[in-house]
Amino acid sequence: MDLLVATVRFVQFAAAVALFGAPLFFLYALGEAARSGDAMLTWGRGLLRWSSAALLLGALASLLGQTAVMAGDPAMATNPEALRMVLTGTAFGYATAARLVLAVLALTASLWLAPRLPLWLISVGAGALILASFTWTGHGAVEEGAAGIAHAISDIIHLLAAGVWLGALVALAVLLWRARRGASAEALAALHRALENFSGVGSLVVAALLASGLVNSWFLVGLRPVDQILATPYGVLLLIKIVLFGLMLLLAAANRFRHTPGLGFALADGEDSAPATATLRRSVLVETLLAIGVLVLVSILGMIAPVSAQM
Structure with missing residues (x-):
């Protein structure tokens, strides 16, 4: 279980930095070529598509795993009531719910938008919020006040x-x-x-x-x-x-x-x-x-x- 949890966390971290940092790099490092949709960056759309899909699956797996751990029973991982309690009653649940919504937004954008400025901006914004959400699923949320x-x-x-x-x-x-x-x-x-x-x-x-x-x-x-x-x-x-x-x-x-x-x-x-x-x-x-x-x-x-x- 520990190996699975660590793997899911790694997938989410890796996908989040790609979703946020790669399109941001396009904007500040490549300038007009990134804004206008230069052919040299067509591959970027695929990168964002795979990153957002990995984030979506990783966040979902994390939610199921954490629900099973909190309930003390692996069978509760897919129990609707247990999932609702985790999503609405814990900081982990709020952060994971936000991650799921943002991953769906980024994935939809990567499927429908051309590889130019609007897609990069949406990906950067979603990626930044997803990265920030890890604060509430780690040690950064321990202290109070x-x-x-x-x-x-x-x-x-x-x-x-x-x-x-x-x-x-x-x-x-x-x-x-x-x-x-x-x-x-x-x-x-x-x-x-x-x-x-x-x-x-x-x-x-x-x-x-x-x-x-x-x-x-x-x-x-x-x-x-x-x-x-x-x-x-x-x-x-x-x-x-x-x-x-x-x-x-x-x-x-x-x-x-x-x-x-x-x-x-x-x-x-x-x-x-x-x-x-x-x-x-x-x-x-x-x-x-x-x-x-x-x-x-x-x-x-x-x-x-x-x-x-x-x-």
Whole structure:
């Protein structure tokens, strides 16, 4: 059951960051090409379609599983009265209900709208609200009063900042993969501009992640000696998450200060850009794999009592 719950949480996190961060990347990094429905982004509609469908199924599975756990009987997972009580009587139920409605909205939009500005805006809005809803199904909803408000705000900022970064990685990975097949000079120039635009946004994202991460750590870990923190499963997994995040930062810095300028120099000098795009492709792929690892850990951490609750 724990493995199933963690898997469902991971699917929802991964789908939410794609639904929010990828179309947002289109808007701030690709500009007019995204707004007007450039052919280079037709694949984005399929990405949003699959992401919203995965969110819908994941939220439904989460609701059924949580109902069974709360009722203490797997057979109650599909009991209408038990489902109604969870949906209308718990913060988890309200958040999950909102997630279901928003996933249906995003899926409908991806089925009916063309891959241009209206679709991207609807997806970004739905994705942002879905990401924020995870605050009420995790540790961010534990405290009450002013502390609870502060923790919830910090958690939302952390989730949205992560969505911006990880969703952009999904979009960049696809664009770089498609560029391996002899992309035109115009397409490569657009890719280079997108990378530069993402670099500027990335600095703000990292600052938001660090600041909100420190606030969340204050609530979930506190000022305890490292040996006490690492004596708990939560502390060990949190440390691994921080290490993965640090590696992602190193790769992001290499992309910004070395690999992206390298592609720019190759395009400006009329040289073969294939080596530069191959380097970027490998770097973004590794960064994406690390991001998947972070999401797996986040999915597990949400199921474990934090250090502050164990000591």
